Amino acid sequence: MSLYPNIFNGTVTFLPLEGEQHLKVKKSNIYQIQLKHNKDEEWYISMLVFSPERWDSDGIIYPKSSWLGKELLSKLARWSVENKKNEFKSTLSLISLMKYSQVYQELKEKYKEMVKVWPEVTDPEKFVYEDVAIATYLLVLWEEERAKKGITEKQSFIDLGCGNGLLVHILSSEGHPGRGIDVRRRKIWNMYGPQTQLEEGAIRPNDSYLFPDVDWLIGNHSDELTPWIPVIAARSSYSCCYFVLPCCFFDFTGKYCRRQSKKTQYREYLDFIKEVGLTCGFHVEEDCLRIPSTKRVCLIGKSRTYPAPEEALFDKQRTRYIEHRQSCGQIPQSEDSSCSSLGSTIETSHCDHHTYLNCLSDEPPQGQFPENERKVPQEGGIWINGFQPRDKIEQVRNCASLPRDFIDHIVLKVANLLLNGTQQNLKKDSIDGSSETWNRGGSLSLAEVANQLDRETLQRLKRECGGLQTLLKNSHQVFEVVNGRVYIRDWREEKNAKKNQPEAKRRLSSEAFKTRLCWFFMHHPNGCSLTSESCSYAHGTQELRQSQALKKIKQIH
Incomplete structure (x- = not known):
């Protein structure tokens, strides 16, 4: 990417470059940011995207054009007035940026077909390109390690908690x-072929789960295994290294409890995982990945702080540390600490990988030992009592199982709050060419919305992963949730974006056409912003058609 600043005009133009030896400009992804001021001497930032209809997005190198306007501009405005030190490392600080860009483009082109055939319910663009980016980072890191050590044989690895297995597939x-x-097999595993080795099973921290012949252990959003990976690597062999990308906050036997309110929960948890690595005897390095996730800081242990003959001494230190963490988890914390609710009603602290899992509810996962029953004997060689891997059968806690009338009540209440706020009267073109105003309403923060809901409703939402935010995001037809603020969705803005969707998404959209009633037609004071012909939802029961899924079920029976 090349930047062309124009100081006198207050603009920066971004020209994406392609190729290796002979670089050329990727014309479809040029954009410009400009600082302007109006007649009242008020400053503002504007964004200009060239050829938005041809925009190519992967969520990493090339973000979605809608993100540039809706999220980047607000971030730039906030950053320009902030005066605080960034608590994280700069992006890709431990490897060659030039080499990373080259390898990423190669892998992106090589594995882009995975987006079209993705069989999981998760977003294919996010998960495919994110794993391509993580694989790129590891490949460059390992290549530099081989060069430093003077070896040619490629490093071996095990991905603990591998999920969909795509990272394993790419590295292999x-x-x-x-x-x-991974504890649970995924549908996509069958697509990789026999060269990609994926195993279904639960990892437990004991002597049976050591990997003495493996060079690297990987923990990519590995949840309850995250704090254990440095321990497993240290005890597997003196030469074993590790890479972890922490996401959800777990200690050795359960949820991680906050102890320092002066830090963000994420920063504090990263420091804890770093402390584990240091205690295990690793030089721990931190880096920030270039991925479409709020949790993108990785921790790497690739060398030891002690000579090999002192292994026994350091292993005693690891044992004492783990036992200390367990005992600390059973005593009351100080006023400066709290066992935070990871499924917070107002603010989520987890990534999109776990929207459908039960790891973030306030209640312990099914089978989790209560505090007074942790000393249950387990198999020989156990390192700690009380650890429980995630259940093989996942419990869905993404608000989807809530009663329909309960969801509808909240959706209508929040929509009315927005419509009664500061109105944004946007033009709506009618069929005959005339125009009328359409009220998009104002915006509210998630906290402001939560303050308008009763305590019982909030408690009910809190038992679901992500709480209120998840429910509003699930109500995609009605709302947009951007940077912690809720907006009424204007479907006219979605029409251009749909043209650039992957084929798999376009096919799903066509199958769902007119299979649900249009909320705006039914409830919005101005009706729908689209005509009946262009709206994907039914304007009245007479337009409803049966979904393809129901047709298939009837055919089977």
Whole structure:
């Protein structure tokens, strides 16, 4: 990416470059940011995207054009007035940025077809390109390690908690011998072929789960295994290294409890995982990945702080530390600490990987030992009592199982709050060419919305992963949730974006056409902002058609 600043005009133009030796401009992804001021001497930032209809997005190198306007501009405005030190490392600080960009473009082109055939319910663009980016980082890191050590044999690996297995598939396809282990098999595993080794099973922190012949252990959003990965790596062999990308906050036997209110919860948890690595005897390095996720800081342990003959001494230190963490988890915390609710009603502290899992509810996962029953004997060689891997069968806690009338009541209440706020009267073109105003309403923060809901409703939402924010995001037809603020969705803005959707998404959209009633037609004071012909939802029961899924079910029976 090349930047062309024009100081006198207050603009910066971004020209994406393609190619290796002979670079050329990617004309479809040029954009410009400009600082302006109006007649009242008020400053504002504007964004200009060239050829938005041809915009190519991968969520990493090239973000969605809608993100540039809706999220980047607000971030730039906030950053320009902030005066605080960034608590994280700069992006890709431990590897060659030039090499990373080259390898990423190669892998993106090589594995982009995965987006079209993605069989999971998760967003294919986000998950495919994110795993491509993580694989790129590891491949460059490992290449530099081989050069430093003067070796040619590619590093072996095991991905603990591998999930969909795509990271394992990419690394294996690029010549690194390895395998992935996860408590639950995914549908996509069957698509990779026999060269991608994926195993279904639960990892437990004991002597049976050591990997003495493996060079690297990977923990990519590995949840309850995250604090254990440095321990497993240290005890597997003196030469074993690790890479963890922490997401949800877990201690050795359960949820991580906050102890320092002066730090963000995320920063405090990263410091805890770093402390684990240091205690295990690793030089721990931190870096920030270039991925479409709020949790993108990785921790790497690739060398030891002690000579090999002192292994026994350091292993005693690890044991004492783990036992200390367990005992600390059973005593009341100070006023400066709290066991935070990870499924907070107002603010979520987890990533999109776990929207459908039960790891973030306030209640312990099914089978979790209560505090007074942790000393249950387990198999020989156990490192700690009380650890429980996630259940093989996941409990869905994404607000989808809430009663329909309960959801509808909240949606209508929040929509009315927005419509009664500061109005944004936007033009609506009618069929005959005339125009009338359409009220998009104002915006509210999630906290402001929560303050308008009763305590019983909030408690009910709190038991679901993500709480209020998840419910509003699930109500995609009605709302947009951007940077912690809620807006009424204007579907006219979505029409251009749909043209650039992957084929799989376009096919799903066509199958769902007119299978649900249009909320705006039914409830908005100005009706729908689109005509009946262009709206994907039914304007009245007479337009409803049966979904393809129901048709298939009837055909089977």
